[in-house]
Amino acid sequence: MxxxxxxxxxxxxxxxxxxxxxxxxxxxxxxxxxxxxxxxxxxxxxxxxxxxxxxxxxxxxxxxxxxxxxxxxxxxxxxxxxxxxxxxxxxxxxxxxxxxxxxxxxxxxxxxxxxxxxxxxDVEAISDEQDLLQLTSGKLLHMTQRMRVIMISMALLIFLGILFTGIHLYQDKQKMLGTQVTALTRDPGSERYPVVSHDGRWLVYGAYRPGFVPSLYLKDLTNDDFPVRQLTSSSSTELRAAWSIDDTRLYFTSRTVMTAECRIMQLTLSTNEIISLAPCSSDMSAIDVSPDGKSLAYISSHEKNKMGGIYVQSLELDNAQLIRQSCEINCSYEDRDLAYSPDGYWIAIVRRYSNISEDIFIRELSSGNEQRLTHGIEDVRGLGWTNDSQRLVFATEESGSRNGFIIDIKSKNISSLDVEGMSYPRLIGDSGRV
Structure with missing residues (x-):
């Protein structure tokens, strides 16, 4: 590394x-x-x-x-x-x-x-960093082995009935662990917009690699020995994608290098068949599939004189009409990101009101009623729902610094996750991990 x-x-x-x-x-x-x-x-x-x-x-x-x-x-x-x-x-x-x-x-x-x-x-800095990482890895391995022995001893003490001591040791352990961060990719370049399949096996993400145009990549999270697979070609650029409900297809925004035309595409993983579905405006447009698998929602500004807004495409009907679900004219805001709640009741929306103000809203899908959850955030860098559809995990950037937060949609209380540099969070299946 x-x-x-x-x-x-x-x-x-x-x-x-x-x-x-x-x-x-x-x-x-x-x-x-x-x-x-x-x-x-x-x-x-x-x-x-x-x-x-x-x-x-x-x-x-x-x-x-x-x-x-x-x-x-x-x-x-x-x-x-x-x-x-x-x-x-x-x-x-x-x-x-x-x-x-x-x-x-x-x-x-x-x-x-x-x-x-x-x-x-500075090539020497790279070498020094490698030496430091090797030394740190050795210390971490030694610490992990010692922790394992301590944990076993604690379990034996609790088993023998020293309940009071066991409770205190458990509380100390919980405080010590804190937030655990695990690296999933170590590829060269800049990796963004991670989305894990519903079964928790596959990770798809967009990446800039030196000398190549941005493309989508697929990683098997159950086997680190399997190489990362490039899904899209060098004749187009892609960065964001969404999984179908059965994890057999991917939907993504794609921009042709030669013509700069942007289209929403459907990729069937088993056959590599790609189908064009609808127009878009950017290969980084937010995109998500409804929990029932019937609709695809994404952000676009492809229509003349219209700011970025939400468009919905039916995945059940051929040649279905594309429906815009945002303000169309004389708008005071621009929609920037979105995410369906797992229970299909809400859609979360990030809106930009000026160069230094973005906020999170939730819209009830059945009635269209909306609630504003935040006020005066400088930049929202992605959001995703918890499995109970009661909280949103999101990231922000303020004065060049990024961090992660979680907000309860009922109380609107916001708690920091203390993950410096966090961007574009998504939950991993039913694991509770981000």
Missing amino acids: MKDQRKLSYRLGLCRVDPSDNSVVFQSKTDMNESAIDQTKLSLQPKFIEVLNVLARNYPEVVTRDELIAQVWDGNSYVGAKALTNAIWHLRQQLSLLAEVGAVIETVRKTGYRLLIEPEF
Whole structure:
């Protein structure tokens, strides 16, 4: 396992970029003494550094605006379009001290941007990280063995009747365990929008891999030895998917590379047959299947002069009419994400009201009545229901920091899950795990 390249420091000529503190340091030799070095350190906004990191990791290739918005702003084109232009302008201003080597970032018309200076990444940092991980793994194994012995001893004491001591030890153990996080994938690239099949066996997710367009990948959670399977081709881009109720089919948004046309597709896993179902606007559009398997709901803005909203497609009738279930004209908001409750009573909806305000609503499917659960969240980064349909797990991003939360739909009380970096949560079958 290697250190996340997004956290590695690197050099651009006489400039050193350090993502750990969002800084760039310029070095130059003084005129009086060639052995002496002047240093100029500048602190940049985290998003500016992220844009520069993406360009550096893809050097010398051109990175499209869509790819930059997808990787830095999670595909939020509403915010990312202007923010990207602003970030490029500021990067050019801040890196102007490198003027002696010419332009630093090139604009490729109607395509994107390219870094013109070859980055030199800190290879030693990768090696040090590997050594640290090996040492940490050994300590964890030793600790796990000792914990197992302690747990067995505790069980024997409880079995012999020392109930009072046993209760206290159990409470201490519960406090000690806290939230447990397990890595399911370790592939190179950026992995997003995980969805586990209803039987808990298969994980499908979208991923950017170096040198490839975004595609869907399938992993067998019951056998780590089985290789990850790429489901979609390099002629189109895909990132988000939803399972059919019987786990035999996948529904996903797909954008053709050559024409940029976006369609909702159905993939039958046993035969690899793909069928086009409906139009869409983005390969990152939210998508979900109703608990009865009869309907497919997704977010799109493919209709002219209409903001992003919910569309519902029947999965039972051929050539069924696509139905929009959101505001159509003069709207004060845009729908951004959705999720059906397991009991089929509610659909949860994330709505954006401005550049810095998103909130979660729930709509009663039978009546259309809605309730607002949150107020003034900066960015919601995905949501999913608990199995009892009484709570929602969701993630947020505020001031560049992400975390997970859970909200009770009756009391509207919100509790933190204390999972730093959490995005796009989904429950895994009936296990209660996210």
